[in-house]
Amino acid sequence: MAKIVECIPNFSEARNQEVVDGLVATAKSVPGITLIDHSSDLSHNRSVFTLIGDEESIQEGAFQLVKYATEHIDMTKHTGEHPRMGATDVLPFVPIKDITTEECVEISKKVAERINKELGIPIFLYEDSATRPERQNLAKVRKGQFEGMTEKLLEEDWEPDYGDRKIHPTAGVLAVGARMPLVAFNVNLDTDNVDIANKIAKIIRGSGGGYKYCKGIGVMLEDRNIAQVSMNMVNFEKCSLYRTFETIRFEAKRYGVNIIGSEIIGLTPAKALVDVAEYYLQIEDFDYSKQVLENHILG
Amino acid sequence: MAKIVECIPNFSEARNQEVVDGLVATAKSVPGITLIDHSSDLSHNRSVFTLIGDEESIQEGAFQLVKYATEHIDMTKHTGEHPRMGATDVLPFVPIKDITTEECVEISKKVAERINKELGIPIFLYEDSATRPERQNLAKVRKGQFEGMTEKLLEEDWEPDYGDRKIHPTAGVLAVGARMPLVAFNVNLDTDNVDIANKIAKIIRGSGGGYKYCKGIGVMLEDRNIAQVSMNMVNFEKCSLYRTFETIRFEAKRYGVNIIGSEIIGLTPAKALVDVAEYYLQIEDFDYSKQVLENHILG
Numbered sequence: 001m002a003k004i005v006e007c008i009p010n011f012s013e014a015r016n017q018e019v020v021d022g023l024v025a026t027a028k029s030v031p032g033i034t035l036i037d038h039s040s041d042l043s044h045n046r047s048v049f050t051l052i053g054d055e056e057s058i059q060e061g062a063f064q065l066v067k068y069a070t071e072h073i074d075m076t077k078h079t080g081e082h083p084r085m086g087a088t089d090v091l092p093f094v095p096i097k098d099i100t101t102e103e104c105v106e107i108s109k110k111v112a113e114r115i116n117k118e119l120g121i122p123i124f125l126y127e128d129s130a131t132r133p134e135r136q137n138l139a140k141v142r143k144g145q146f147e148g149m150t151e152k153l154l155e156e157d158w159e160p161d162y163g164d165r166k167i168h169p170t171a172g173v174l175a176v177g178a179r180m181p182l183v184a185f186n187v188n189l190d191t192d193n194v195d196i197a198n199k200i201a202k203i204i205r206g207s208g209g210g211y212k213y214c215k216g217i218g219v220m221l222e223d224r225n226i227a228q229v230s231m232n233m234v235n236f237e238k239c240s241l242y243r244t245f246e247t248i249r250f251e252a253k254r255y256g257v258n259i260i261g262s263e264i265i266g267l268t269p270a271k272a273l274v275d276v277a278e279y280y281l282q283i284e285d286f287d288y289s290k291q292v293l294e295n296h297i298l299g
Numbered sequence: 300m301a302k303i304v305e306c307i308p309n310f311s312e313a314r315n316q317e318v319v320d321g322l323v324a325t326a327k328s329v330p331g332i333t334l335i336d337h338s339s340d341l342s343h344n345r346s347v348f349t350l351i352g353d354e355e356s357i358q359e360g361a362f363q364l365v366k367y368a369t370e371h372i373d374m375t376k377h378t379g380e381h382p383r384m385g386a387t388d389v390l391p392f393v394p395i396k397d398i399t400t401e402e403c404v405e406i407s408k409k410v411a412e413r414i415n416k417e418l419g420i421p422i423f424l425y426e427d428s429a430t431r432p433e434r435q436n437l438a439k440v441r442k443g444q445f446e447g448m449t450e451k452l453l454e455e456d457w458e459p460d461y462g463d464r465k466i467h468p469t470a471g472v473l474a475v476g477a478r479m480p481l482v483a484f485n486v487n488l489d490t491d492n493v494d495i496a497n498k499i500a501k502i503i504r505g506s507g508g509g510y511k512y513c514k515g516i517g518v519m520l521e522d523r524n525i526a527q528v529s530m531n532m533v534n535f536e537k538c539s540l541y542r543t544f545e546t547i548r549f550e551a552k553r554y555g556v557n558i559i560g561s562e563i564i565g566l567t568p569a570k571a572l573v574d575v576a577e578y579y580l581q582i583e584d585f586d587y588s589k590q591v592l593e594n595h596i597l598g
Contacts, residue, residue: 004596036595052596096592181592188583245580261583267592270569277575281544284487284560293395293480293566294593296335297303297351 003055004097005104006181007062010089011047011069012078014040019072020047026068032057036267045080046089050267052096055103059111062091063118070119070171075146085142085149086172092127094181096269097295104178105129112162112176121174122153122163129177131161138175146172183233183272184265185241186219187248191257194220197227200251204229204244211247213239226260236272242279270294302354303396304403305480306361309388310346310368311377313339318371319346325367331356335566344379345388349566351395354402358410361390362417369418369470374445382438384445385471389437391426392477395568396594403477404428411461411475420473421452421462428476430460437474445471482532482571483564484540485518486547490556493519496526499550503528503543510546512538525559535571541578569593 013019020040027035033053040047051061066088073087091111093104105128112123130136134157144152149172152158153165160173167173189197197218202208205216213235219228229248233241249259271288278286289295312318319339326334332352339346350360365387372386390410392403404427411422429435433456443451448471451457452464459472466472488496496517501507504515512534518527528547532540548558570587577585588594 006592034595036592052592097596241576241580259581261581263583264585264590267590267595269592270573273576273591274569274572276580277540277572280579281540281575282558282560284562286563291563291566292572293305293335293351293568296333296566297396 002097003099003103004052005055005058005099005107006094006096007051007053007058007091008094009049009051009062009065009069009091011049011065011073012045012075012080012084012087012089013069013073014042014045014047014080022068022072023047023049023065026064027051027061030057030061030064033061041082043080044082045078046082046084055099055107058093059107059114062093062111063114066091066115066121066174067119070121070168074170075172076170078146083139083142083145085144085146086121086168086174087170088174089142090126090138091174091176093176093178095178096181098289101128101178101180108176108178112174115174115176116160116162119168119171120163121168121171122160122166124173124175125161125177126175127177127179132157135161141175149173180235180237181269181272183236183241183268184231185233185244186228186230186263186265187245187259188221188224188261188263189227189229189252189257190260191227191255192220192225193255194218194227196252196255196257197229200248201229201231203251204231204247211239211244214244216244233272236269236275240275240279241272242276301396302398302402303351304354304357304398304406305393305395306350306352306357306390307393308348308350308361308364308368308390309383310348310364310372311344311374311379311383311386311388312368312372313341313344313346313379321367321371322346322348322364325363326350326360329356329360329363332360340381342379343381344377345381345383354398354406357392358406358413361392361410362413365390365414365420365473366418369420369467373469374471375469377445382441382444384441384443384448385420385467385473386469387473388441389425390473390475392475393480394477395480397588400427400477400479407475407477411473414473414475415459415461418467418470419462420467420470421459421465423472423474424460424476425474426476426478431456434460440474448472479534479536480568480571482535482540482567483530484532484543485527485529485562485564486544486558487520487523487560487562488526488528488551488556489559490526490554491519491524492554493517493526495551495554495556496528499547500528500530502550503530503546510538510543513543515543532571535568535574539574539578540571541575
């Protein structure tokens with residue numbers, strides 16, 4: 001079985017179409033890589049690419065994209081609303097099929113080492129690859145942004161995992177790491193009171209004492225005049241979607257509010273939904289990797 | 300996107316290990332084919348192979364297996380409990396990914412034509428490929444079995460779709476066709492009364508006036524002392540698993556009986572379970588082919 005890995009590099013460029021096209025062409029030029037999706041946000045001046053490939057191809061694809069970005073994006077001239085510290089800002093590797101998070105940590109380290117060696121960019125390992133607890137959180141790693149990185153790298157706690165305490169003059173600093181796939185899962189309520197969605201979000205999210213692997217906020221869907229609990233499920237194996245769904249259902253009841261629907265935004269691994277079916281159908285002893293036909297397709 | 304097709308040839312041999320090994324070797328020798336599974340039943344003297352591959356490879360793989368079976372299985376010497384009419388008895392093609400049933404009908408016809416032309420076996424098209432309503436049902440096509448086929452082919456209604464009204468002397472007759480993937484789905488009840496499972500099975504199955512694409516019987520699980528509704532879901536797109544599950548739930552209630560679990564036997568397409576998750580989570584506007592990550596893996 002081929003081991004399948006997803007990589008979602010974030011590049012600090014969206015306004016220069018030539019550079020975006022160059023990144024797309026680079027992604028498509030690497031054998032074994034499929035570019036599933038890419039989107040560019042002009043106000044953020046940032047592009048997010050989603051690649052998928054086998055264990056070896058994904059490393060080559062990630063490296064070639066970072067190389068192209070290093071050669072074509074100049075952070076000394078970058079402006080944009082989204083926090084950023086490098087030409088390639090963040091490079092996460094996500095286990096998709098027949099591969100563990102631990103193996104993705106190894107992949108992230110190999111790619112990080114090569115990037116530093118061949119391109120001279122200092123690298124912080126983050127999320128599951130982090131070497132220190134405070135580096136797990138991307139926001140903490142990126143704090144100070146590109147403009148503050150020269151000084152930050154000299155601080156005692158912020159020696160890069162790869163490279164010297166010195167930014168790449170135009171490409172800055174890069175965060176590389178492994179993380180679980182994230183599922184964007186929103187649940188719609190039959191109320192126009194966003195406070196209820198907010199209260200429920202606080203209860204279910206890890207930071208509020210709820211499910212550790214769930215992040216959530218309440219939002220108002222103005223066009224439908226309904227409130228929504230908007231979630232990121234950051235580890236669906238440790239917290240399945242049905243668990244937050246049923247919790248929202250019983251928490252909403254105290255307000256006389258019901259669930260009227262839900263949505264999944266963007267991509268989800270099939271397993272995140274198969275796990276849900278297993279729960280509701282009360283399936284005994286289901287073996288996902290053996291019993292799901294598609295898992296046999298990639299020989 | 301590669302079009303993925305499953306093929307499940309049934310061969311009239313299980314007792315001669317050399318021939319079974321030869322079939323396995325043949326399946327593995329065809330590029331683009333993955334042999335997912337094969338099982339041999341000694342009392343049936345029959346082996347079922349499950350192959351998967353792209354549109355072109357699956358045709359070559361199916362043909363090479365039928366060729367090997369034709370050269371190595373002699374139906375004049377075959378005994379076994381299971382009804383059969385040929386060395387390769389039945390050859391179904393099942394749409395798995397990015398391909399329609401109609402396209403699989405075309406594939407079945409192409410393979411059938413080649414088998415008849417190169418190997419001289421008369422062929423009936425069955426299931427979704429059938430040219431007459433009475434040929435949809437395999438049991439009707441196979442009635443008379445190998446020993447009765449010489450006479451049957453001379454009957455007015457039983458001219459083969461490919462070939463003359465004359466069996467292959469050692470390989471007999473073959474049924475080729477397209478069908479939807481079948482999901483074997485069993486629901487366990489908290490009762491030791493198999494009559495209740497039988498009554499529910501009669502209500503839910505198409506032949507009893509229930510769901511057209513559901514076949515079902517009641518069975519007793521002796522080791523657990525519970526009754527089970529055992530189903531074949533022959534078209535999960537037209538009748539999802541949750542529908543029979545919820546129907547069994549409310550039908551069982553009149554007997555004071557509850558569902559205590561379920562099982563899926565063997566393989567299932569991921570979509571059969573993702574459809575179930577969509578129902579229970581009330582997901583709005585889910586696009587299976589675009590939003591499920593794995594659907595992008597095969598470029």
